[in-house]
Amino acid sequence: MKILVVGSGGREHAIVWKVSQSSLVDKIYCAPGNGGTEVEDKCENVNISDIKELAKFAKEKEIDLTIVGPEVPLVEGIVDVFKENNLKIFGPSKKAAALEGSKIYSKDFMKKYKVKTAEYEVFDNSKEAFNYIKTCSYPVVIKADGLAAGKGVIICQNEKEAEEAVKTLMLDDEFNGAGLKIVIEEFLEGVEASILSVTDGETIVPFISSKDHKQIFDGDKGPNTGGMGVIAPNPYCNEEVLDSFKKDILETTLKGIKEEKMDFVGTIFFGIMITKKGVYLLEYNVRMGDPETQAVLMLMESDYVQIMLKALNKELANYNVKWKKGASCCITLASGGYPGKYEKGFKISGIDKVQNKVFVAGAKKSGDKLLTNGGRVLSVVASGETLQEAREKAYNDAEKISFEGVYYRKDIGVIR
Ligand code: AMP
Ligand code: GLY
Secondary structure, eight states: OEEEEEEOSHHHHHHHHHHHTOTTOSEEEEEEOOTTGGGSTTEEEOOOOOHHHHHHHHHHTTOSEEEEOSHHHHHTTHHHHHHHTTOOEEEEOHHHHHHHHOHHHHHHHHHHTTOOBOOEEEESOHHHHHHHHTTOOSSEEEEESSOOTTOOEEEESSHHHHHHHHIIIIISOTTTTTTSSEEEEEOOOSEEEEEEEEEOSSOEEEOOOBEEOOEEEGGGEEEEOSOSEEEESOTTOOHHHHHHHIIIIIHHHHHHHHHTTOOEEEEEEEEEEEETTEEEEEEEESSOOTTHHHHHHHHBOSOHHHHHHHHHTTOOTTOOOOBOSSEEEEEEEEOTTTTSOOOOOOBOBOGGGOSSEEEESSEEEETTEEEEOSSEEEEEEEEESSHHHHHHHHHHHHHHOBOTTOBOOSOTTOOO
C-alpha cells in the first residue's frame, strides 16, 4: 500500500513510524512532515498543505489510504473532498468533525444524547454573557466555540477574570471569529484522562488510556501548553472509572453518532475528567492527541493500518486491539520560553546517543544537522514493564539531548 499522512508534528512522526512497521505498507508520503518523518523508513516528505492539492497528489500517486493528523483539515472537510474524488481516507466527515470544531455543537450533542458533561450555557451576545457572569458561582470555564489552537478555554476564578475572558473572546475577537460565540460551563475538579479510540460509526473501540501533562511547569503550574508529556496507561483509569466512561460517555456518544447519521469513520478522542461526582466528558477531539499518540502507539502491538482498514470496512465489532504489557512515558523537550516567545534555529545534538525513541515535533533538517523549529521540539518515548522503568528510561535519554534553551518537565508520570 501507499499511504499519505497529513500533518507536521510529533503526532504525525509517531503515526509514520508505526505505519512504516506494517507489512501492508510499501511507501509513505508525509505532507508536509518534519525533520523526523523524512528519515523514517519508507517515508518521503512532500511540501503540500492545501486540501485540493493533497487530493490531486493522492490521485496522481495512487495513494491507497490517507491518514489525517491535525483537526484543522478535518474540520475544513478534507474527508468529504477525498471521498468525492473516490480516495480512501481515514477520518470523520465535515459534519462529524464539528464534534471538535464547534464547542456549542458538541455540548448540545452531549446534552441531547445524555453524555455526562458539565452544565453549560451558550452565548452569542456579549451583553447577555456579561449579565450571566454576574450570577455565576466561581470558578467557571469560558470556551470559544471554534478552533483556537488549544488556547480557546479560559478558566476564570472570579467575575473580573470572566469579564476579561468575555471581552477577549467576544469584543476584541482575539481568535479571529472563533470566540464570537461562547460556552460558559461549570468548573469540574478532578484528574484528567485522554481516551483515544477508533470508530467505524457502528462500534467504538477504545485504546489504552493515557495522561497528558498540559501545564508548562512541574506540579501542573503555569500556563497550558500543547502537552509536555504523557504516560500510558493512565494510573487513575481503574476498572470503575472505565466502566463509568463506557456507560455514561462511550455508549451514549455512539448512540448519537448513529442517530445523527454522522458517517464517522476515524479517531474519536475523549477528554475526560475523573471527579468525586463521577466521570465527565470535557471534550471530543476527532483526531489523535499530541503527545498522547507518541505514548499510546509505543504500546500498540496490533498493526495500526489494519485497524484503520477494519474501520473503513465497518468491521470493528468484536475487534480487539492488542497492547503490550507495561507502560510508556513520553517527555516533551521544548524551546526555552515556550509557550510564550522563543527563538528557533538552534542545533540539536545527542539524538544519536539515545536508546529509546525520539519523535520530532518542531525541528527541521539542514544538511546533516537538525535545528529547532518550533515550541515543542522533540518527544522522547520509552516503554517498560512498569511506569517507573519507562520513566527512568525516558529521562535518561532526555538528559542526553541538548540544544540552547532546552526545557522539559521533570515530573512526567509522578503520581501525587
Ligand atoms: P478542552 O479544549 O475543552 O479540553 O479544554 C482544555 C482544558 O481546559 C482541558 O484539558 C481542561 O484542563 C480544562 N477544562 C475544560 N473544561 C473544563 C471544565 N469544565 N472544568 C475544569 N477544567 C476544564
Ligand atoms: N494533548 C491534547 C490534544 O492533543 O488535544
